[in-house]
Amino acid sequence: MKVAIVGYGMAGARIARELGRRGLEVTVFGAESSAAYNRILLSSMIAGKQSEAEIALPAPPDHVELRLGEAVEAVDLSAKTVGGTAFDKLVLATGADAFVPPIPGLLPLPTGAYVLRTIDDARRILTETENRASAVVLGGGLLGLEAARGLAGRGLDVTVVHAAGHLMERQLDPLGSQVLAATYAELGVRSVTDAQTTRVIHGDDGLSLVLADGRTVTGQLMVVSCGIRPETGLARAMGLDVGRGVVIDDQCRTSHPDVFAVGDCAEHRGIPYGLVGPAWEQADVVADLLSGADPGAAYTGSRLVTRLKATGIDLAAMGEVDGDEVVSFADPGRGTYARLVIDEEGRLAGAVMLGDNPMVGQVVQLFDTGDPVPHDRRTLLMGRPGESVSVAPATPESMPEAAVVCRCNNVTKKALTDAFRSGARTPEALSDATQASTGCGTCVDDVASVCKWLSGTVAGLGEAAAILKEVPA
Known part of the structure; x- marks a missing residue:
């Protein structure tokens, strides 16, 4: 079977x-023109x-043909060819x-304004930061906040401008967002x-956002x-x-039986996930x-956990942000906030965990x-078990075998254990063997923790078994 893949981002590279x-x-x-990279880690x-x-x-195996720097403008579905390839x-x-957004002065992007979508964007922003003292990030969602933290870490004075009433409004309630904003302010x-x-002005001091209330x-x-926005131009041209x-x-099949689509497009x-x-x-x-x-x-949908x-x-x-029962705990002074949304059956429908919480x-x-x-x-709220019920924080030892350690790649504790038993004895080796931590990167510490635990258990059991073999009956 001959398979053609249009797009060599994170999804296309994985299939290839x-x-x-x-x-x-x-x-x-x-x-x-660049080889595949982890777009999530650009921030x-x-x-x-x-x-x-x-x-x-x-990289894929050598026999996979990579045609980089070659944008596909059309596909001949009747002949089943793309770019001269059947x-x-x-x-x-x-x-x-x-x-x-179609804000006057923002389209086309003026000098000094960038999006962060490709590795070339990241390179241009990094070059720009070398001679800049301040930055403004338009958009206070997940990616905007990650970019803002990165710029602040490089010494720039950063301001996030967000149209909604609070930061990350899709994931956080107002109180949680308030605690997050206070934490960011400290950074x-x-x-x-x-x-x-309402408009963007390009002046001698840089780029100014003029707000509806008159502030600048x-x-x-x-x-x-x-x-x-999902890139659908080619699909539309194909009549999909x-x-x-x-x-x-x-089955991730489009309206044409021989055409599939995956990822951000x-x-x-009814849901374009974009994750x-x-x-x-x-x-x-x-x-x-x-x-x-x-x-x-079959793909039946995803239960999403967003990590900043x-x-x-x-x-x-x-x-979910709201539900049948909502309980929360806030300690703004310590930058800690926890919120649980519990359904009528007593199960977790949603949660927010901000700050240092062992649970x-x-x-x-x-x-x-x-x-x-x-x-x-x-x-669960405060990491301090009550007198009646004790729930220990999740540790490698307490995790069930089916516990998912890397959500991006659906890598379980058992998969990591099997890889460790097969010789992957370092976090880097476990990552290579299972692809754990190669997605959003937030499970790096968890993979290292599991590896450390396995080093003291699986390896220890192997040494014990070897010793027992040497003991006379």
């Missing part, structure tokens, strides 16, 4: 690698935490584009919310982070069904279907497994 590993004939078209690159080499994704099955992994990032930008926010550098994204079914059951976890889950389904490894493979990747800030948000791992596990929450909610 998996299909190539399974011996299929694969041709990949990538609009960017970490801005912060100086990781280099270009460190965010590179594993295919049996086609996979669209065209991704998404950064959305730039040198000022937040201006409920701020409608100025920065020598601007990063626009107002969300993404398109909503907000390319419409796919549970895809819309499944790495769902993208890779979809990619694995398509790889299993096209390789014949699992003819019944910003130095000095620990934030995990998941599920975050346990909360994520409860969200994943759907197990009932403790009767004494304080055990």
Whole structure:
């Protein structure tokens, strides 16, 4: 079978690698000239935490044909050809584009204003920071806040301007956002919310955002982070069904039986996820279907846990913001906030864990497994078990074998244990063997913790067994 993949981002690279590993004939078209990289970690690159080499994704086998720097403008479905290459099955992994709002003075982007979507964007921003003292980030969602923290870490005076009433309004309630904003302020990032930008002025001091209430926010550098829009132009030209994204079914198949779509460009059951976890889950389904490894493979949706990747800030948000029962605890002075949304069956429907809370791992596990929450909610809110019920923080020892350590790649504790037993005895080796921590990067410490625990258990058991073999009967 010949498979053509249009798009060599995180989803396209994963399918190419998996299909190539399974011996299929694969041709990949990538609009960017760079080899595949982890787009989620571009903010970490801005912060100086990781280099270009460190965010590179594993290359596919040598027999996979990579045609980089070659944007696909058209596909001949009747002849089943793309870029002069014949295919049996086609996979669209065209991704998404950064959305730039139609604000006067912002389109086209003026000198000194950037989006952060590609590695070239990151390079340009890094070059700009060398001679700039201040920056303004338009957009206080997840990616905007990560970019703001990275710029502040490089010594810039940063202001986030957000149109909604509070930061990360999709994941946080107002109180949680207030605590987050206070934490950011301590790190040198000022937040201006409920701020409608009416125009952008390019002056001698940099770029100024003029707000509806008359205020002006100025920065020598601007990063626009107002969300993404699925790239559907090619799919539309092909006559495929398109909503907000390319419409796919549970097999990630489009309205054409031989064309699949995955990742940021895809819309499944009305949802364009735009996140790495769902993208890779979809990619694995398509790889299993096209390789014949699992003819019944299906994607039925994702339970999302959002992690903020910003130095000095620990934030995990998941599920619903409101529900049948909501309990919360706030300690703004310590930058701590916890909120649980519990459904009528006593299970976790959503949660926010901000700051240093040892129960975050346990909360994520409860969200994943759907197990009932403790009767004494304080055990999860504050990390201090109540007298009646004791729930220990999640540790490698206490984790069940099926516990998911890396959500982006669905790597369980058992998978890490198996890899360790097979010889992957360092965090880096475990990552290479299982792909754990190669997605959003927030589970790096968890993988290292599991590795350390395994070093004292699995390895120890092996040594004990060897000693027993030497003891005379």
